[in-house]
Amino acid sequence: MTVALGVEADISLALPDRAGALADFGDALGRAGVSVEGGGVWVHEGVGLAHFLVTDVDGARAALAAAGLGPVVASPVVSVRLAQDVPGQLGAFARRLGDAGIRILVQYSDHDHRLILVVPDADRPAAEAICAQWERERIARGS
Structure with missing residues (x-):
């Protein structure tokens, strides 16, 4: 699914179940200037399941790939x-x-108190x- 630039989308990816994985994720997005508008990470059966709301899907995808994280799946919300x-x-x-x-495949709240659904x-x-x-x-x- 292609998501238009500047449109809110849920990005999802698996993160390793290790200390610092979320920091690596956040650092990569921060260096790329990609803002996270909501979301979270849950570890299930040894895999970190990350879902976050962003408007710069391409920037997030590139930044996370450069950090060795991903692949990233983008879904409209x-x-x-x-x-x-x-x-x-x-x-x-x-x-x-x-x-x-x-x-409902994914549900979380954003920083503006909206319910976000995939x-x-x-x-x-x-x-x-x-x-x-x-x-x-x-x-x-x-x-």
């Missing part, structure tokens, strides 16, 4: 703002996606429509 002060928002929103048959390509238009409807309802409620 959909995002929505939940009412942070209302309990149950994550469940209610995720239920809408689930009821529509949309699988969904299968075929499901992205429906997920975007659900996000837009959720936003309209949230704004109408004043939350």
Whole structure:
């Protein structure tokens, strides 16, 4: 999947399960001037699974390759703002996606308090429509 320059995308890659792996990742992006807008790393079965939101996919890919990290997979994202002060928002929103048959492949929050989601390509238009409807309802409620 090609992601346009300047468009937010999730980059994912496997990091080694060792001390300093995340520092190597962050240093490489920092030297290249690539800003991370959200994401995280989880170790599962001895592999660091990294997912981060960036707008410079090509810069991130090049910087991480130069640091010996990758390969990097870039995926388009959909995002929505939940009412942070209302309990149950994550469940209610995720239920809408689930009821529509949309699988959530990756979920995290960005630095601007938005829920960031990667969904299968075929499901992205429906997920975007659900996000837009959720936003309209949230704004109408004043939350």
